[in-house]
Amino acid sequence: MVKMLEPTSIVVEHVEDDRKVFVSRVPLNFSQASIKRLIEGSVGADVVQEVVFTYDNDEQAIGGDSKSKHKGYAFCVMENVDSAAAAISLGIVKGGRTETSKKSHTLYLSAYKHEAKDEKEIPDICFLWIHKRCPYGENCKFVHHGNGGVLDQRAVSAFPKPRKCWDFKKGKCKMGDTCPFSHEGIEPISIKEKIDRPSSEKDCINWKTKGKCRKGETCPYRHSVSLREQAIAKLATNRPGESAFQTVAPGKRTSEPLSVRVFGLNYETKESDVRDFLAPCGTIMNVSFPCWNDSGRSKGYCEVLFQSPKAVAAATALDGSDLHGRWLSIQAGK
Structure with a gap:
C-alpha cells in the first residue's frame, strides 16, 4: 500500500x-528533499521524480511523514532509465x-x-545464492530458488585462497575442489588411527616422568627401559642427592642441617607413621606434624628433627619412597 502524503502525478506501482x-543507510532525520538534493547534485537537475520511504509497519509513503520514522532506506523514481543507470554507477553519494x-x-x-511474494515466503533461502556467489553449490544447506547463482570456481582459482581448510587436515572435508578454503600444503591426519x-x-x-608406576605389570601402558633411565637421569639432575647441602668456599666451616622436610603425605598418615618410617635413619628428636583443626587430618607435610647430620643424609636418600600410596618428597632443612 502506498500512502500519498504529497500530491504526485506518478503511480509508483506502475513504474x-x-x-x-x-537508497540504503539513510539517516532517520533525512527527508525527501535531502535525498533528492544529493542525487541530483551528482547526476543532474530534476532527474529524481519521487522518493518513497518504508516504515516499520511496511507502509510505503511518498515524501515522508514527520511523525513517523522510516527504516533507514528508500527508493527513488528517476526521470528515465539512463538517469537511473547513472545514479547506480555512482555507488554512493555524500552530503x-x-x-x-x-x-x-x-x-x-x-x-x-522487486521481491516477488512467492520468494518472500520461502524460508532459509541462501543469501550467497541471491548475490550469485554461493561457493557450496549442490552441497549448500540453504535453499537455492529464483534468480541466483554459484561462485565461478575458475575465477576463484586464479587467486590464492585466504585460509587453510582445517576440516581437510582432520580428514573430514567433503567439498573437495569446491571448498572455499585452501587444501595445499596440508597432509590429512587419520583421526581413526590415532584413536x-x-x-x-x-x-x-x-613411567616416563618419574621412572616408576604403582600399577607395575598390570598397567595397560608401555614401560620402556630407555624411558625409565631418562626419567631417573632427569630427576637426578634436578634434585641431586648431594645437593641438599650447600657448598661454600674452602676454609670456612658450614653448619649442616639437622632436620628434613617431608612433602606429599597421605591425609590419613599420622605422626607415628612418619616416626616409624624414618626411625632406621637415626635418632629422631622432634616431629612437627601440622593437622587441620576441624578434622584432625594431616596437612600433607611435616618437619623431622634428627640428632646428627648422618641421619639427615640417610633420610634424604629415601626421597621418592612410597608411604601409604603416596610418593614422598624429602628435602634437607635449612
Whole structure:
C-alpha cells in the first residue's frame, strides 16, 4: 500500500523497476528533499521524480511523514532509465541533511530489485545464492530458488585462497575442489588411527616422568627401559642427592642441617607413621606434624628433627619412597 502524503502525478506501482534506485543507510532525520538534493547534485537537475520511504509497519509513503520514522532506506523514481543507470554507477553519494549541515553522511545507491511474494515466503533461502556467489553449490544447506547463482570456481582459482581448510587436515572435508578454503600444503591426519591405537603402544606418563608406576605389570601402558633411565637421569639432575647441602668456599666451616622436610603425605598418615618410617635413619628428636583443626587430618607435610647430620643424609636418600600410596618428597632443612 502506498500512502500519498504529497500530491504526485506518478503511480509508483506502475513504474518499471529500471527507473528505480534503491537508497540504503539513510539517516532517520533525512527527508525527501535531502535525498533528492544529493542525487541530483551528482547526476543532474530534476532527474529524481519521487522518493518513497518504508516504515516499520511496511507502509510505503511518498515524501515522508514527520511523525513517523522510516527504516533507514528508500527508493527513488528517476526521470528515465539512463538517469537511473547513472545514479547506480555512482555507488554512493555524500552530503548533509541540508545544504548548511556540517555533518556529512554517506548514502549507498544500488539497483532496485522487486521481491516477488512467492520468494518472500520461502524460508532459509541462501543469501550467497541471491548475490550469485554461493561457493557450496549442490552441497549448500540453504535453499537455492529464483534468480541466483554459484561462485565461478575458475575465477576463484586464479587467486590464492585466504585460509587453510582445517576440516581437510582432520580428514573430514567433503567439498573437495569446491571448498572455499585452501587444501595445499596440508597432509590429512587419520583421526581413526590415532584413536584406535592400542594402549600398549602408548607410554605410561608416570613411567616416563618419574621412572616408576604403582600399577607395575598390570598397567595397560608401555614401560620402556630407555624411558625409565631418562626419567631417573632427569630427576637426578634436578634434585641431586648431594645437593641438599650447600657448598661454600674452602676454609670456612658450614653448619649442616639437622632436620628434613617431608612433602606429599597421605591425609590419613599420622605422626607415628612418619616416626616409624624414618626411625632406621637415626635418632629422631622432634616431629612437627601440622593437622587441620576441624578434622584432625594431616596437612600433607611435616618437619623431622634428627640428632646428627648422618641421619639427615640417610633420610634424604629415601626421597621418592612410597608411604601409604603416596610418593614422598624429602628435602634437607635449612
